[in-house]
Amino acid sequence: MEATVRASDGGFAMFSVTIFLAAAALIVAATVMGIVSLRQPDRSVRARALVWTAAAIMAAFTVLAGLFVSGYALADPGGPEGIMLVLSWAVALAVLAVLAWLRPTWATPVLALLTALLVVAGIWFALDSVSWREFENANGPVRAVAVLVLAFPAAVLGLKRTAAAGWLLLALGLGPIAFSALGNLAGVVSLSAVSVIPLITGLLYLVAARMTRAAVSPEHIRAAAA
Numbered sequence: 001m002e003a004t005v006r007a008s009d010g011g012f013a014m015f016s017v018t019i020f021l022a023a024a025a026l027i028v029a030a031t032v033m034g035i036v037s038l039r040q041p042d043r044s045v046r047a048r049a050l051v052w053t054a055a056a057i058m059a060a061f062t063v064l065a066g067l068f069v070s071g072y073a074l075a076d077p078g079g080p081e082g083i084m085l086v087l088s089w090a091v092a093l094a095v096l097a098v099l100a101w102l103r104p105t106w107a108t109p110v111l112a113l114l115t116a117l118l119v120v121a122g123i124w125f126a127l128d129s130v131s132w133r134e135f136e137n138a139n140g141p142v143r144a145v146a147v148l149v150l151a152f153p154a155a156v157l158g159l160k161r162t163a164a165a166g167w168l169l170l171a172l173g174l175g176p177i178a179f180s181a182l183g184n185l186a187g188v189v190s191l192s193a194v195s196v197i198p199l200i201t202g203l204l205y206l207v208a209a210r211m212t213r214a215a216v217s218p219e220h221i222r223a224a225a226a
Helices: 002-039 043-102 104-127 129-139 142-158 162-183 188-225
Strands: none
Touching (some): 002 043, 002 188, 043 104, 043 142, 043 188, 104 162, 129 142, 142 162, 162 188
């Protein structure tokens, strides 16, 4: 009974974190866009400001979540094994982020493939949730860390391929949770806490991409008329 109460309290706490993160991200984005809209009538400039705001939100979240995950790994299992766990995901994140910045054309299919594999893992979890729970109990929140590792490089990609990155982040934010929830709700709340910022970032990227297209179309019409 006591264990059930603790689990319930933990789930409520993680749900509260998810709501707080979502609200904070939306407030920041709305505030920045309100200021930019008052000072800059150009839609393309507004769109670019929205992209950079979304990327900054994702970067800040990555730092905070990375510190939390690192602290968790350094506490359990701790020692050299914990350090290796931190390095394993941190190096992967850094390599993918650099690839997204320097070679966005290469990074797009790579991140798409890795995102698809993560969604497949969510489907696998739905089909065999018991084995997945045992695996994550032994190795930590693998799915949540995987979302984090892919989301930041996707956000970096969004600075150059906004629409593509938006869809990738949308898939990262929704896919693993949606399919995992079909099998078992265990771990979904904590996964949602990691997925909410990528989801919001993806939505902001898609809005920015639409704003950019809307700004470009009138320019093309005027150029054709001239």
